[in-house]
Amino acid sequence: MNVAGNITTSDRIDFNVANRKAIQLLKSKSKTDKKLGFYICVVLTNLLRVSDALTLTHKDMEKGYYELREKKTKKAKKYDFSDSLIAIYNKFFPKGEGLLFINNSGTKAISNSYINRRLKEIFHNEDINISSHSIRKAGSFSLYQMAENKTECLYELSEILNHSNPAVTKRYIGLRKTELQETLNKNVLNF
Numbered sequence: 703m704n705v706a707g708n709i710t711t712s713d714r715i716d717f718n719v720a721n722r723k724a725i726q727l728l729k730s731k732s733k734t735d736k737k738l739g740f741y742i743c744v745v746l747t748n749l750l751r752v753s754d755a756l757t758l759t760h761k762d763m764e765k766g767y768y769e770l771r772e773k774k775t776k777k778a779k780k781y782d783f784s785d786s787l788i789a790i791y792n793k794f795f796p797k798g799e800g801l802l803f804i805n806n807s808g809t810k811a812i813s814n815s816y817i818n819r820r821l822k823e824i825f826h827n828e829d830i831n832i833s834s835h836s837i838r839k840a841g842s843f844s845l846y847q848m849a850e851n852k853t854e855c856l857y858e859l860s861e862i863l864n865h866s867n868p869a870v871t872k873r874y875i876g877l878r879k880t881e882l883q884e885t886l887n888k889n890v891l892n893f
Contacts (some may be wrong), residue, residue, distance in 0.1 A: 712828035714839035714876045720746055723824055728794050736794055737803050737812070738820055744802075745834070746841040747787050749862055752818075752834035754779075756811040760798040775864045837888045838863075843875040 720742055736880060742757050753773040762768045769780040779782025785807075795802075805812045818833045825832045842859050849855030856868040865871045872878040 710877055711831065712833035712835040712839070713857050715825055715827075715832065715836045716832070717746065717840045717844035719825070720837055720840045727824070728790065734806065738817075738824070740790065740794065740882060741803055741817065741836055743787055744846075745837040747784050749838050749859075751838065752814050756801070756803050756814070756817075758802045760795075760799060760802060763788065763795075763802065772864060777864055779864075781817050789860070839875050842871070843877070846875060846877065 722741035724739045724746070727735040727742070730736060731738070741755060744750060744758065748755075748768075750758075751772065751774060754770055757770055757808075758768055758775075763783065767780060767782045769778070769779050801811050803812050804810070805816075814834065821834060821836065822832045825836065829835075842863065845851065845859060846855050855866075856871055858869040859865075859875070860868045863871060863874065865874065869878075872881075
């Protein structure tokens with residue numbers, strides 16, 4: 703619930719922290735934790751919004767790619783899954799049918815609110831605001847950090863994330879905030 707005056711934008715978490723948590727969850731005996739761990743892996747590697755990730759099926763994983771029409775932007779999207787993601791799927795999930803991220807009653811996908819609640823529990827940190835976007839931002843920022851050509855990477859990320867322009871992507875992944883803070887840090891007081 704949004705409270706007047708509170709900042710509700712989610713913060714980026716560290717890619718390696720998210721990756722380690724995903725592995726811990728995948729190794730859990732709980733089917734629900736395994737699903738959440740795999741959800742984190744999917745979003746870290748494919749940068750999907752929660753509403754789109756929850757539409758993925760076992761058949762998509764078996765094909766090795768996904769095709770979807772994004773719920774938010776209505777744009778068609780098709781990308782291959784990485785070899786590492788397919789290997790994780792094959793190791794931790796028996797072949798199945800239907801949705802990957804199905805609820806416990808087996809009738810529909812788990813909800814966005816469930817994902818957000820669980821991520822807050824798993825990545826509990828009082829200094830940052832965690833949501834499903836935190837994982838997407840972690841994967842995006844990691845790709846930016848690894849890029850040799852940062853400008854080209856921003857354009858590519860903007861297209862992948864379906865942002866209107868790279869400036870939006872800079873704000874989304876927290877890069878602009880970092881740049882602005884670096885500028886402010888140049889004012890050093892001498893006393």
